[in-house]
Amino acid sequence: MPVAKAKKAAPTRTRRSSRLSAAEIESMFARLKALNPSPKTELEYTTPYELLVAVTLSAQATDVGVNKATRKLFPVANTPQAIAALGVEGLKPYIATIGLFNTKAANVVAMARQLLEQHAGEVPRDRAALEALPGVGRKTANVVMNTAFGEPTMAVDTHIFRVANRTGLAPGKTVRAVEDGLLKVIPPQYLHDAHHWLILHGRYVCKARKPDCPHCVLRDLCRFKEKTAGEPDRLSE
Missing domain, CATH: 1.10.1670.10 (Helix-hairpin-Helix base-excision DNA repair enzymes (C-terminal))
Known part of the structure; x- marks a missing residue:
């Protein structure tokens, strides 16, 4: 009586994890x-303060749109002193093409004044101080810490x-x-x-x-x- 050949076991497939190894x-x-x-950010800036302003303006806006505005703004006012001197109404015409420009103008001017009053006009390097600035949330703080100051x-x-x-x-x-x-x-x-x-x-x-x-x-x-x-x-x- 012929001996039945054993069936080959089907190859087992390893299920691929949903997460990368x-x-x-x-x-x-x-x-x-x-x-x-x-790699570099596509926002245009030359100082930590310019970066801070640009990132603040970029919320719900494109980098291209922000760059168009700051190319006009920064030659006129690119320091906390100059932005504070412009005031909200003076700043608005420069950023009017950016979404939520009324709120952003108020935040950027208030931020400039707080930098002058509490940080001698310098952009702080630590998260708590950055997030305490008007208009600055965790994401903006992370961008500034990474791009301006090299933090991971x-x-x-x-x-x-x-x-x-x-x-x-x-x-x-x-x-x-x-x-x-x-x-x-x-x-x-x-x-x-x-x-x-x-x-x-x-x-x-x-x-x-x-x-x-x-x-x-x-x-x-x-x-x-x-x-x-x-x-x-x-x-x-």
Whole structure:
């Protein structure tokens, strides 16, 4: 009587985690660094104070729109003394093309006066003092600390929130949860520039309505289930 052959066991498939592994995160930032070794903010500034004003004005506005306004404003007033001297009504015409300009004008002038009264006109380097300024929240403080003073902070805007969740880098339901997650998983050697890499990736590749997945160098790592169709770039293979 012939002996029945044993059936080969079906190969087991390892379920892919919804989060990137440490090795994948290392690869992710190595690729982003290779594409853009020295990323910079797209806001135009020359001093920490100009950056602080520009970031304050950028809330619910584009960097392009803010730059158009500050190119006219900063040659006239780019110090707390000069902004305070302009006053709210004097500042408004320079930033009238930016959304919420009435509120922003009041905040920027009040911020200038507080810097003069409490910080001798200098932008403070610590978070508590920055967040105590009118119009300055955690995200603005993080941008200034990172970009002006080189601190390894993570400012999470809509672009970074989207990228962190889509890719599986640091999923979270709130901005603060994503910020804490990013600070935990990003390798220290990439942390200083990570904010810029992620925001630029979200702005130009991992766009909200139609991400450009075919030209994304992170495509093979990314956990986003609704990738747009097309041939992947060789760099992402």
